Amino acid sequence: MTNSGELPPVDDLDTVILLSADSLRADRVHATRNxxxxxPTLDELAAEALEFNPGxxxxxxxxxxxPSMLTGKFSSQFDEYGLPTGGSPTTxxxxxxxxxxxxxxxxxxxxxxxxxxxxxxxxxxxxxSAEARKENNSGAWRLYVRDLIEDTPLMDAASHANNLAMExxxxxxxxxxxxxxxxxxxxxxxxxxxxxxxxxxxxxxxxHHPYLSPKRIxxxxxxxxxxxxxxxxxQKTRSAQDEITDADVPDMEYVYDCSVRYxxxxxxxxxxxxxxxxxxxxxxxxxxxxxxxxFGEFGKFGHAHELWDTLVAVPLIVRHPRGPSxxxxxxxxxxxxxxxxxxxxxxxxxxxxxxxxxxxxxxxYREDIKGVRGTEYKLIDTGDERIATRIGDGDEETVPVSxxxxxxxxxxxAELDREFESVQVASDVERREFKKDLAALGYLDE
Numbered sequence: 057m058t059n060s061g062e063l064p065p066v067d068d069l070d071t072v073i074l075l076s077a078d079s080l081r082a083d084r085v086h087a088t089r090n091x092x093x094x095x096p097t098l099d100e101l102a103a104e105a106l107e108f109n110p111g112x113x114x115x116x117x118x119x120x121x122x123p124s125m126l127t128g129k130f131s132s133q134f135d136e137y138g139l140p141t142g143g144s145p146t147t148x149x150x151x152x153x154x155x156x157x158x159x160x161x162x163x164x165x166x167x168x169x170x171x172x173x174x175x176x177x178x179x180x181x182x183x184x185s186a187e188a189r190k191e192n193n194s195g196a197w198r199l200y201v202r203d204l205i206e207d208t209p210l211m212d213a214a215s216h217a218n219n220l221a222m223e224x225x226x227x228x229x230x231x232x233x234x235x236x237x238x239x240x241x242x243x244x245x246x247x248x249x250x251x252x253x254x255x256x257x258x259x260x261x262x263x264h265h266p267y268l269s270p271k272r273i274x275x276x277x278x279x280x281x282x283x284x285x286x287x288x289x290x291q292k293t294r295s296a297q298d299e300i301t302d303a304d305v306p307d308m309e310y311v312y313d314c315s316v317r318y319x320x321x322x323x324x325x326x327x328x329x330x331x332x333x334x335x336x337x338x339x340x341x342x343x344x345x346x347x348x349x350x351f352g353e354f355g356k357f358g359h360a361h362e363l364w365d366t367l368v369a370v371p372l373i374v375r376h377p378r379g380p381s382x383x384x385x386x387x388x389x390x391x392x393x394x395x396x397x398x399x400x401x402x403x404x405x406x407x408x409x410x411x412x413x414x415x416x417x418x419x420x421y422r423e424d425i426k427g428v429r430g431t432e433y434k435l436i437d438t439g440d441e442r443i444a445t446r447i448g449d450g451d452e453e454t455v456p457v458s459x460x461x462x463x464x465x466x467x468x469x470a471e472l473d474r475e476f477e478s479v480q481v482a483s484d485v486e487r488r489e490f491k492k493d494l495a496a497l498g499y500l501d502e
Contacts, residue, residue, distance in 0.1 A: 063379055063400030067155055071330065071339040072397055074148070074257045076125070077319050078118065078165055078264035079359060080345030082110035082369040083450055084316045089277050094316050097324035098343055102373050105341075106380045106407055108388040110365075111372025112414040112429055113347045117360040118167045120418055121346040121390065122174060128394035131419035132426075133476045138172035138483045145479060149177025151398045152255040160246045162239050163259035171485055178257075180246055182239075235270070236262045236322040244329055259346070260322070262315045265358060266290030269314040273321070277314060286311050293357040300357065309351050338377050340397065344390060345370035353452075361418055363427040363436050364445075365452045368416045374403055386410020387429060413471045428471040433460045435468040 066072060085102070087094045114124035119137045124130060127145040139147070149159045160180040161168075168174045168183065175181040243258050262268060266286050274280045289308050292300050323343065330336040348367045350356035359367050372388055374396065386409045396402035410431075418425040427436040429447070435457070436443040444457040460468065 063376060063404055065399050066152060066157075066340070066397060069338060069340050069377070070253055071335050072152065072157070072255045073326065073330075073339060073341045074255075074393070074397070075260070075323055075326070075341070075343045076257070077260045077262075077316075077343075077345050079347060079349040080263050080316065080319075080370055081348040081366065082345075082371050084313065085371040085373075087313075089310075089313050092276055094313055095320040097320045097327065098371065098373060101327065101341065101343065101375055102383070104381050105373050105375035106403065107374070107383045108372040108403070108406070108410060109383060109385055110369040110387060111344050112387050112389050112416055113345070113368045113370050114389070114391050115417050115419065116347050116362060116367035117418075118165055118346050119422070120360075122168055124391050125346065125393050126174070128391055129479060130391065130415065130474070130476055131417055132421075132474075133479045134419065134421070134481055135478055136421050136481045136483055137167070138481045138485070139174060139176055140479065140481055141173055142176070147177045148394050148397055149255060149257070151177070151394070152253075153177050153179070155253070157253040157255045158250045159255045160243070160250075161257040161259075162243055163257075164234065164239070164261045165259060165264070168259055171489070172483065173481075182242055235268070236260050236319050237270075240322040240325050243326060247326075247329060256326075258326070260319045262319050263312065263345070263349075265293060265349075267308070267311040267315040269311070269318040273318045274311075274314045276317065277310070279310065281307070281311055297357050300352070305352050308357075312349065312351070339375075340377070340379075341373075341375040342393065342397070343371060343373040344393075346390075354454075361423055361425065363416055363418070363425060363434070365429075365434075365447060368427075368429075372403075376400075376404070379404055380407040382407065384408075384410050386431070387414050389414045389416075413467070415471060415474065426472055426474075428468045430464060430468055433464060433468065435460070435465070435472060437472055 085095045085098050093099060114121045114131045120131050123134055123139055126147045127139070129145050149161065153159050159178045161175065161178040162182040164184050166184055170181060170183055170185055170187070175183070239258060239260065243256060247254065247256065267290065268283065268286060271280050289304060289311065292304065293308065327336065327341070330339055347359055348369055349359050350364070350366045353366045354362070354364050356362055356364065356367070370390070372390065384407060386406070388403050388406050388410050392402035396404060412431060414429045416427050416429060425436070425438050427434055432446065432448065434445045434447055442457055444455050444460055445452050446455045457465065
């Protein structure tokens, strides 16, 4: 790998792999627990890649982030969640498909599904939909049964049984909840069956609450939690934060860290496959998170609706066979992923020191909260007030807005005042189905 020079566009590459982990915080890469590394695979990959410290997500939740990541647009350019059925803006998958790449996407986050047109440009798309269940022989009957008993007394009994299954088994009766190993198996099967140029996007859900991982992973760090305990901890973060005790927080972080190790292990399987097939050297590999996760910082558990670094700072590792290999002590926006992958620009142009300012937001069709992260300070506009924080060495603390030097304060404020060219999504997703997707991810009681 070289350390300078303009990179050619993607046509010169054989394989492009984008790996994102839901709710993956920046501070978990290169971290340890009980003297055991949490991310040995990513640590090794970063040693020969361009790594930003940190990457900055477009927003603090999947809904704020995914359309921006895939198209290079700001979140507030979309008038509602999702992508248009076609046309502009094009996605990474569409751009690469036009260049002759076979394309595959795999994710079990309900908000990365084909009903929101996230599948645009993918030849093979594995999501939580009934179509994907049929294609993968993965329990499509569950959805049919659910539809039959919806709005009947049987649904109450089924919901109770589902809660028991989640508490004691860590499995849902209604929703696909295959672990990272199953998703990786499917990705490897697709790679093994596909010749020529390939683009693969895998979005891992295991680092999203309830933070489930195999017992063998937990044993590595010394404690094994039953699924019921993990479910109880997770439920507190979503609907009973006032019941979280001081003793709960380290337990939450423990099971989260185990899920991080689980995902790292599965990413290792994909990289090992590339090496064994002699394809690693001419592959572009990007690893990131779609947003972070709170464990009580600023009084926040979980994620969404706020712009603290714990919620928007994520890992960002970019391994290009002819790209720079260095750790950048500076920030970079995930919004630049598309142009980085397709044209060899974007993130690679920030390799000397990162971006001076990065815009992040909860888009205006949701809460209209916006922020700009500089190199020392962040300015957040909630609509009711402006909040300043000082950032550095992985820490963030609120400070008076007046503490920011005037010249920097004016620049941050100018970056906040953006005008967006609107993208019409025109979603036909019914409100009821949207609420089901929220419920499936644990944000609403069904």
